[in-house]
Structure formats: C-alpha cells, structure tokens
Amino acid sequence: MRFSDITGNEQAVSALRGMVDSGRVPHALMMYENEGGGALALALAFLQYLNCQHRSGGDSCGECPSCRQSAKLIYPDIHFSFPVTSGTKVSGVVKDLVCDMYAPYWRELVTSNPYFLESEMDAALGFEKKQGIISVAEGKAIIRELSLSPHSGKYRAVVMWLPERMTVPTANMLLKTIEEPPDNTVLIFITHSPGNVLSTVSSRCQGMRILPLTKEEVAGALVSIAGASREDAAAAAEVAGGSIGAGLHELSGKDGMDVLRDVFREIMDSLLRRDLLGALEASEKIAAMESREKQKLFCTFAGENLRKVFLIQQGMEEIAALPASDADYLRSLAASCRQPFAVSAIDALGKAVTMIDRNVNQKIIFTNLIDRLFVCL
Ligand SMILES: [Zn+2]
Incomplete structure (x- = not known):
C-alpha cells in the first residue's frame, strides 16, 4: 500500500x-x-x-x-x-x-x-x-x-x-x-x-x-478499487456514510438498499397504524444488522427519506430529487404525517447515530427511537 x-x-x-x-x-x-x-x-x-x-x-x-x-x-x-x-x-x-x-x-x-x-x-x-x-x-x-x-x-x-x-x-x-x-x-x-x-x-x-470521506470520494474509490460502474458506485456511496468499507459492503450485498427500504417502510406503516408493537418488532431488524456502520446507514437512509417528506410538505418537491422507486410512497407519507413529524424524527435519528457511536446497547437505542417517533407522529 x-x-x-x-x-x-x-x-x-x-x-x-x-x-x-x-x-x-x-x-x-x-x-x-x-x-x-x-x-x-x-x-x-x-x-x-x-x-x-x-x-x-x-x-x-x-x-x-x-x-x-x-x-x-x-x-x-x-x-x-x-x-x-x-x-x-x-x-x-x-x-x-x-x-x-x-x-x-x-x-x-x-x-x-x-x-x-x-x-x-x-x-x-x-x-x-x-x-x-x-x-x-x-x-x-x-x-x-x-x-x-x-x-x-x-x-x-x-x-x-x-x-x-x-x-x-x-x-x-x-x-x-x-x-x-x-x-x-x-x-x-x-x-x-x-x-x-x-x-x-x-x-x-x-x-x-480519520475523517469520513465525501460521497464523491467514496464513489471514486468504489470505481477504482472494485471496478463498480459509476451508477452503482454512486448509489452505494449514497448510503456508505463516508466509509469506503461500508460502500464496498453495500456493493457486495445484492439487496443492501432493499433491506433498508423494507425496514423503513415497515416502521413507518406500523407507526401510521398506531401499531407500536409492530414498529418495535421492525426496529429489532435494525438492531440485528451485522455492524454498527450498517445501523448508522439505516438512520442516515431514514433521515434522508424524511427530509424528502419534509420538502414535499413544504411544496418543494422539485428539490427533493425523489427516486422513481420511492416517489409515490414518500408522497403518501407526506400526506399522512403531521408537519412537525419529519423534523422531530430527523433529530431523533441523528441522536440514535450518536448513541451507536458511543456503543450504547442497541436494543435500547432503537426502542427509544421508536418511542420518540410514535410520540411525535
Ligand atoms: Zn520501497
């Protein structure tokens, strides 16, 4: 090296x-x-x-x-x-x-x-x-x-x-x-x-x-190290949290993004049904993810989606850059959630990332997270 x-x-x-x-x-x-x-x-x-x-x-x-x-x-x-x-x-x-x-x-x-x-x-x-x-x-x-x-x-x-x-x-x-x-x-x-x-x-x-890299740097490394296509590299870098290792892991996992998306939707759908138990069960899937980095990726992924929800609610959908696969779902969330929810939820997700970094018990982190989301929805 x-x-x-x-x-x-x-x-x-x-x-x-x-x-x-x-x-x-x-x-x-x-x-x-x-x-x-x-x-x-x-x-x-x-x-x-x-x-x-x-x-x-x-x-x-x-x-x-x-x-x-x-x-x-x-x-x-x-x-x-x-x-x-x-x-x-x-x-x-x-x-x-x-x-x-x-x-x-x-x-x-x-x-x-x-x-x-x-x-x-x-x-x-x-x-x-x-x-x-x-x-x-x-x-x-x-x-x-x-x-x-x-x-x-x-x-x-x-x-x-x-x-x-x-x-x-x-x-x-x-x-x-x-x-x-x-x-x-x-x-x-x-x-x-x-x-x-x-x-x-x-x-x-x-x-x-050693500071996290920018998304562009991670994507560039994924192209040069793993020979990924620019499109795949950019998608993996999007959820890699500035870590080349997380990006490589994402590339190697066939369904990494799909898992994050499924868990996010399961939690949101349960919360909207006021089904606290269902949301807590879904959150156990985050606690069971194989690395802290992956758990943080989930929080980042959920936060980015809720930021898009917030932008839709503010009438700024054009700058939310909705991916085609998620656009309808995020619009329906924007229609169902109270306005302050996205802001409170993004804050709660940020705090969860800090606690993951501090090595707090994962079950406690995600139970607290769901409680907070349930209260502010
Ligand atoms: Zn030498």
Missing part, C-alpha cells in the same frame, strides 16, 4: 508523511475512524513509507524488498494484533489464542480489502458471531516480539486493530511498552469506539482522527 493508493484523507497522509520525513515518528499513535474508514490502509502506507529503501516524491517506491514484503503483509518487523476467538478456522481455549495462529486468514483478508468491516473480519477468521478479544497471551506475544532485535535493522511496528477489545489485564501488561517502547518502534492502534479504549492506553498515544 502506497500513499498514492489512498483516497482522500489528505491531512492524515500529509501528517504521516511529515512524521517520517522529519524523523519524528511518535512511539504510539491512536487512529480513530468509523468502520471501514481507511485507517488500516493509512497505517500500512505509513509503515511501508517508513521502511522503504528508496523513498521518493513523498511516497514509498513499491519495488524494493521492504515494499514488496510490506505489500504482502510479510514484512518481518510488523506485528498485527486483532481480536480473536475460537471458531471454524482455529479452535482452542480463547485465552490462549494469539494472532499469529490466524496469520494466513488475516493476510488474505487485508490484502484483498484493507477497508473490511468488523463483521467481515469475523467471517474471514471463522468466528461465527462470537466476539473476539485481545488476550493476555497476545499481550505476551507482543512483548516477546518487541524484545527481539529487528530483522531489518529499521523500524519495528505493532498494528493493533480494535484496542477496545483488549482485556484489562492485557492493557495493563502493555502500558509500560506503550509508554516507552524499545528504540525505533512504533505502536499503531486503530479504534472504532474510542470511548471504550482504556484511558490509560489512549492517554499514552498521539491521537489522529
């Missing part, structure tokens, strides 16, 4: 490049992103640049032995940590599992799509709906790895994906290493839920926020 392979995120690229060029590489970096937002791709491009033997023009060469090994994820001085559990690919006692046991599956996943979602990792590593952890055994493996001399004589790195899943004893064991790693060592953490990372860990790291 080279910096030139990265879509958008110019500020992050420039900051990472600057760290290498100035020789001021932090000992620990905490990247915050929404799922599929590109932090792992950035970390890979950064480490490849750091260890490249022939950097030029602000990028790695892509051809030297270090670059070739980095591209295949076999550079010997980069260790990857991620949450694991037992499953179809590796069995055993969970607390004894270390990431090296999953190395071939991890490499295949990351080299084919560094923007993967959490649920896609669970599937690729055979976890079968169980949630992985980063255990004490993995903590010991990291410390052991860093106690050895680097193979290359250059920088060593640990990339930890989802430090929020480190157990407390693992985190405590690593605190000293995070604060004072050996010379020429960098630890990179990538989190989707910064509020759940132990503050003793995050306070020892330099923070870096």
Whole structure:
C-alpha cells in the first residue's frame, strides 16, 4: 500500500508523511475512524513509507524488498494484533489464542480489502458471531516480539486493530511498552469506539482522527478499487456514510438498499397504524444488522427519506430529487404525517447515530427511537 493508493484523507497522509520525513515518528499513535474508514490502509502506507529503501516524491517506491514484503503483509518487523476467538478456522481455549495462529486468514483478508468491516473480519477468521478479544497471551506475544532485535535493522511496528477489545489485564501488561517502547518502534492502534479504549492506553498515544470521506470520494474509490460502474458506485456511496468499507459492503450485498427500504417502510406503516408493537418488532431488524456502520446507514437512509417528506410538505418537491422507486410512497407519507413529524424524527435519528457511536446497547437505542417517533407522529 502506497500513499498514492489512498483516497482522500489528505491531512492524515500529509501528517504521516511529515512524521517520517522529519524523523519524528511518535512511539504510539491512536487512529480513530468509523468502520471501514481507511485507517488500516493509512497505517500500512505509513509503515511501508517508513521502511522503504528508496523513498521518493513523498511516497514509498513499491519495488524494493521492504515494499514488496510490506505489500504482502510479510514484512518481518510488523506485528498485527486483532481480536480473536475460537471458531471454524482455529479452535482452542480463547485465552490462549494469539494472532499469529490466524496469520494466513488475516493476510488474505487485508490484502484483498484493507477497508473490511468488523463483521467481515469475523467471517474471514471463522468466528461465527462470537466476539473476539485481545488476550493476555497476545499481550505476551507482543512483548516477546518487541524484545527481539529487528530483522531489518529499521523500524519495528505493532498494528493493533480494535484496542477496545483488549482485556484489562492485557492493557495493563502493555502500558509500560506503550509508554516507552524499545528504540525505533512504533505502536499503531486503530479504534472504532474510542470511548471504550482504556484511558490509560489512549492517554499514552498521539491521537489522529480519520475523517469520513465525501460521497464523491467514496464513489471514486468504489470505481477504482472494485471496478463498480459509476451508477452503482454512486448509489452505494449514497448510503456508505463516508466509509469506503461500508460502500464496498453495500456493493457486495445484492439487496443492501432493499433491506433498508423494507425496514423503513415497515416502521413507518406500523407507526401510521398506531401499531407500536409492530414498529418495535421492525426496529429489532435494525438492531440485528451485522455492524454498527450498517445501523448508522439505516438512520442516515431514514433521515434522508424524511427530509424528502419534509420538502414535499413544504411544496418543494422539485428539490427533493425523489427516486422513481420511492416517489409515490414518500408522497403518501407526506400526506399522512403531521408537519412537525419529519423534523422531530430527523433529530431523533441523528441522536440514535450518536448513541451507536458511543456503543450504547442497541436494543435500547432503537426502542427509544421508536418511542420518540410514535410520540411525535
Ligand atoms: Zn520501497
């Protein structure tokens, strides 16, 4: 992965490049992103640049032995940590599992799509709906790895994906290493839920926020990465919330948009019938969606539809850009809902997104959401 392979995120690229060029590489970096937002791709491009033997023009060469090994994820001085559990690919006692046991599956996943979602990792590593952890055994493996001399004589790195899943004893064991790693060592953490990372860990790291991309940037990436048609890419980008990973997931799912549309209509139809139970049952389908990103997509999708309803009610249908497949339905909603409903509902959906980001229990989020919609309809 080279910096030139990265879509958008110019500020992050420039900051990472600057760290290498100035020789001021932090000992620990905490990247915050929404799922599929590109932090792992950035970390890979950064480490490849750091260890490249022939950097030029602000990028790695892509051809030297270090670059070739980095591209295949076999550079010997980069260790990857991620949450694991037992499953179809590796069995055993969970607390004894270390990431090296999953190395071939991890490499295949990351080299084919560094923007993967959490649920896609669970599937690729055979976890079968169980949630992985980063255990004490993995903590010991990291410390052991860093106690050895680097193979290359250059920088060593640990990339930890989802430090929020480190157990407390693992985190405590690593605190000293995070604060004072050996010379020429960098630890990179990538989190989707910064509020759940132990503050003793995050306070020892330099923070870096990876911002969501624009719809145009996501669409462009979907064309270049997945070879999608411009039309499909634009449709997927519309519901991807600025995440390339969510966009790729959307493209790969045959009926992603249809599911969102069906659930939205089921909820609205139930609410209009004053059938609270039916609406709550429909909302359980959102809570059961496979990733937080997908749940947020639902909220964004519903919010955009209600914005269209609001515009129709204000007599501004021409700027609502109604898609042909939804136009009749949205007009009928506009005729059935009280005027203030759309505004209150959009506000409630926005609050739900914030709570999803804070990792609040999903059932509570969507039950509260339906209650609010029911009251203001
Ligand atoms: Zn190189």
